[in-house]
Amino acid sequence: MPLLRCDNLSVGYARHAVASGISFSVGSGDCVAVVGANGSGKTALLRTLANIMKPLGGTFSYDPSVRPGDVGYLPQQNPVQRDFPATAREVVLSGCQARRGLRPFFTKSEKSAADAALARFGAASFAGLSYKTLSGGQRQRVLLARALCAGRKMLILDEPVTGLDPDAAADLYSTLAALRGEGLAIVSVTHDLPAGVEDATHILELSGAVFFGTKEKWMDGRSGVCSVCGDCVSGSHHHHGAGCRHACAGKGAQA
Amino acid sequence: MTGILETLAEYLSLDFVRYAYASGILVSIATALLGTTLVLRRLSYMGDGLSHVAFGAMAVGTALGFADSFVVSLPVTAACAIVLVRSGEGKKIRGDAALAMISVAALAAGYILMNIKPGSSNVSGDVCTTLFGSVSIITLDETDVAVSAAISAAVVLFFAVFKNKVFEVTFDPDFAAACGSRKRAWEAAVAILAAVVTVVAMKLVGTLLVSALLVFPAVSAMRFCRSFAATLVASALIAAVTSAGGITVAIIAETPVGATIVAAGAVLLGLSCAFGRK
Numbered sequence: 001m002p003l004l005r006c007d008n009l010s011v012g013y014a015r016h017a018v019a020s021g022i023s024f025s026v027g028s029g030d031c032v033a034v035v036g037a038n039g040s041g042k043t044a045l046l047r048t049l050a051n052i053m054k055p056l057g058g059t060f061s062y063d064p065s066v067r068p069g070d071v072g073y074l075p076q077q078n079p080v081q082r083d084f085p086a087t088a089r090e091v092v093l094s095g096c097q098a099r100r101g102l103r104p105f106f107t108k109s110e111k112s113a114a115d116a117a118l119a120r121f122g123a124a125s126f127a128g129l130s131y132k133t134l135s136g137g138q139r140q141r142v143l144l145a146r147a148l149c150a151g152r153k154m155l156i157l158d159e160p161v162t163g164l165d166p167d168a169a170a171d172l173y174s175t176l177a178a179l180r181g182e183g184l185a186i187v188s189v190t191h192d193l194p195a196g197v198e199d200a201t202h203i204l205e206l207s208g209a210v211f212f213g214t215k216e217k218w219m220d221g222r223s224g225v226c227s228v229c230g231d232c233v234s235g236s237h238h239h240h241g242a243g244c245r246h247a248c249a250g251k252g253a254q255a
Numbered sequence: 256m257t258g259i260l261e262t263l264a265e266y267l268s269l270d271f272v273r274y275a276y277a278s279g280i281l282v283s284i285a286t287a288l289l290g291t292t293l294v295l296r297r298l299s300y301m302g303d304g305l306s307h308v309a310f311g312a313m314a315v316g317t318a319l320g321f322a323d324s325f326v327v328s329l330p331v332t333a334a335c336a337i338v339l340v341r342s343g344e345g346k347k348i349r350g351d352a353a354l355a356m357i358s359v360a361a362l363a364a365g366y367i368l369m370n371i372k373p374g375s376s377n378v379s380g381d382v383c384t385t386l387f388g389s390v391s392i393i394t395l396d397e398t399d400v401a402v403s404a405a406i407s408a409a410v411v412l413f414f415a416v417f418k419n420k421v422f423e424v425t426f427d428p429d430f431a432a433a434c435g436s437r438k439r440a441w442e443a444a445v446a447i448l449a450a451v452v453t454v455v456a457m458k459l460v461g462t463l464l465v466s467a468l469l470v471f472p473a474v475s476a477m478r479f480c481r482s483f484a485a486t487l488v489a490s491a492l493i494a495a496v497t498s499a500g501g502i503t504v505a506i507i508a509e510t511p512v513g514a515t516i517v518a519a520g521a522v523l524l525g526l527s528c529a530f531g532r533k
Contacts, residue, residue, distance in 0.1 A: 050433035073433040080297060084426055085477050085486040094423045098434040104416045130481040150434055 002027040003063045003154055003185050004049070010057035011044040017056050018044050024204050024212040026154070031176070031186040033197045033215075036206035042189040043076065045206070046158050049187065065153075069098030072151020074143055076158050081139075082132060088142045089127040092118055095149025110149075117145035120175060122168070136163035144172070148179070155179070157188040161196065173199055259507050266506050274395040279498035279516065281400075281407035282456050283468050287494035288414045289449045290469030291476070291487055292425050300351070301339055302469035304358035305453045308335045310385060310462045311361030311368075318372035328454050336446035341439070362462075388461030388513025399458070406455055410448055414487060421445065422483045460513030471520030472497065478524075479531030497523055 002025035010020035019041025026032050034042050047053045049060060050073040062071070072095065095117070096110040106114075118124045123141040126134060131142065140163045147155055160176070161169040169192065177199045180186055190196030197203060203218040205211040211218065266272045286302075293301055312331035316324030339354055370378055414421065423431045424441045432438045449469075456465045476489035501516030508515070 047429070050429075051435070052429050052432050069434065071433070073430060075427070075429055078427070078429075080295075081426060083477070084295060085480050085483055086422065086426060087482045090422065090483055091426065094419070094426065094430070095434075097419070097423050097431065097436060100419070104419065106419065128481075146430070150430075156433075 001063050003066055004060065004187075006049075006058065006060040008058035009045075009048070009055055009060050011041055011048045011053070012056050013044065013053070015056065017041075019206045019210070020057065021210050022058070022204070022206070022212075023210075024202070026185045026187055026202075028153070028183050028185055029180055030202060031180050031188065031200045032202045032204055033200035034187065034189045034204045034206065035191075035193065035197065040206040042206055043158055046073070046156050046187070046189060047075075050156055067098075070151065070153040072147035072149065072155045074147040074155070074157040074160060076162065077136070077139060077143070084131055086131045087128055088123060088131055088134065088138075089114060089118065091131055091142050092123075092127075092145045092149055095146035098150060114145070114149055117148040118142075120148065121145045122171060137165060137168055140164055141168075151184065154185040154187070157186065159189050159191060161190070161192050169195065262507060263503065271394050271396070272506070274397070274400045275512070276499060276502055277400050278395050278403040279459055279502050280495045281403040282452070282459055283472070283494040283498040283516075284491045285407045285410035285448075285452045286456050286465075286468040287472035287476075287490040288410055288487055289445065289452055291473040291490050292421055292445055293449060294470060294473040294477070295425050296340075298340065299470050300354060300466070301336070302449065302453055303463075303466035304339065304354040305332050305336055305450055306457050306462045306465040307358035307365075308332050308361040309450075309454045309457055311365035313385070314365035314368040317374045318368050325454060329451060332454055333447045333450040336450040337443050340442045340446040384461070385457075386461050386463045387511060388459065388464060389511070395458075403455060406451060410452060411491075413444075413448065417441075418484060418487065426483075460516055464513045464517045467517040467520050468494065468497075471517075471524050475520075475524045475527040475531075478527040493523055493527075494520075 005025040007023050008020075009022040010017045011022070012018040012020075018039065019036075022045060024032065034045065036042050044053070048055050050071065052073075093106055093111065093114040096106060096113060099110060100106060115124070115127070118127050121141040121144045123138065123145055126138055126142075131139065134142065140160070144157075144160060147157065155176075160172060164172060173195065176186060176188075180199070188196070188200075197215060200215050202213065203211065203215050205218070211221070290299075290302065293299060309328045309332045312328035313324040315331075316327030319327065321327060335357060339357075366382065369382055373381070375381055420436070420441060423434075423436060424438050424445075428438050428442075431441075453465055453469075456468050459465075460468060472490040472494040473486070475493050476486045480486040480489050497520045498516055501519035502512060504510065504519065505512040505515040
């Protein structure tokens with residue numbers, strides 16, 4: 001039984017579906033990279049899976065062993081938080097809110113989980129600083145640590161490398177790979193191609209017809225010659241919209 | 256100087272002056288705590304809107320012949336607060352526009368009613384007092400002090416026990432929802448408390464000045480506090496000092512008490528900006 005299964009899911013805002021026919025499943029230790037052009041419904045899908053918005057059609061369900069406090073969500077950064085007086089540690093600790101429930105205060109083990117999460121994402125050195133004085137990349141690490149506190153079984157990440165410099169992004173990818181090795185399932189929206197899909201086991205592509213399959217199958221579908229960089233794509237599967245262009249741009253930048 | 260101290264001592268020997276100090280300090284602590292969450296949720300203007308609604312509702316209460324118009328103004332204001340807290344979420348009318356319209360309409364309706372069904376012969380005096388607070392020292396009795404103390408205790412207790420929850424739904428409501436927190440219930444709880452405190456604080460400083468008690472202490476505290484916990488404590492302390500200082504100055508300088516408290520809040524904000532670290 002997978003941890004999460006979606007059947008013919010439609011997601012969108014105000015009854016207007018931006019993506020539909022989404023079917024996929026995520027098991028323990030899987031990493032699903034969600035790719036697609038802007039507006040293809042990636043964020044809407046994640047917000048639906050995080051129970052922030054209701055699905056417009058179809059169903060999704062978590063394994064009974066997964067409780068709300070076991071899924072950690074990393075949202076895109078929101079402007080209201082930029083001048084919020086809160087220490088990085090307070091923000092990370094709020095990731096334990098589901099475990100805490102109606103109990104007013106955090107236990108020692110919850111506090112040490114927060115400190116461990118801060119250390120894991122290289123944020124321990126600024127744990128006591130005010131969130132509003134942190135840089136964009138530092139804030140991102142804090143929010144990742146918060147997601148880790150919340151997600152003991154699964155992480156749902158919306159563009160995790162936003163604001164991170166290349167070294168920090170590489171660190172993040174290796175941290176996520178290690179977490180996956182520990183059995184965590186990861187669903188991650190990414191624009192960072194090809195680095196963002198390097199460690200993925202599965203790809204969910206939302207541009208045009210929905211594609212879900214192993215990364216190998218997805219790569220096969222993109223075999224052929226690309227008109228832009230002359231090295232990827234144009235195979236039998238026609239699911240290479242913006243994702244392909246990003247891949248080419250990524251390769252071009254590396255060359 | 257001794258003259259001033261003598262005046263103060265003379266005033267402090269009077270019961271209603273001591274009541275004014277007690278109520279002022281207690282109520283402003285409650286407004287400061289709630290104001291912190293409103294400011295952080297970008298709802299600073301809500302206190303102002305709520306007090307206008309309360310003004311209109313009070314006029315309705317008086318016109319209907321209730322001895323204590325709180326019977327009408329409390330539930331109406333609380334209902335408005337809940338609507339306004341949620342109004343940002345993709346409704347047809349945007350939150351700030353809804354707030355502006357509700358608050359000015361309630362103010363107009365209240366003034367019309369006060370003229371049609373006057374509570375006393377001096378309508379303009381009544382209106383002025385309701386809008387700006389008493390001209391001289393506020394006359395309160397033991398019941399007022401008891402009500403202020405009860406509300407202040409309730410709010411302080413709420414924040415002491417649920418500080419973490421309040422932080423979570425304020426800092427990131429979406430994340431709180433993803434964690435299974437009942438975001439709407441907590442928002443409603445904060446909205447209701449804000450409404451109650453606004454209605455009570457109106458008696459102290461008047462309808463038009465009450466939002467200062469909500470906003471000044473929070474913004475002052477945010478100038479120099481790093482953590483959410485420290486911001487809450489600092490804004491409560493700043494509010495207490497503001498009220499005590501404002502009432503004292505009002506006694507000495509014989510200025511209107513509500514406006515003087517607000518002016519004291521503005522001075523403390525200036526000091527926080529000048530000396531607080533960013």
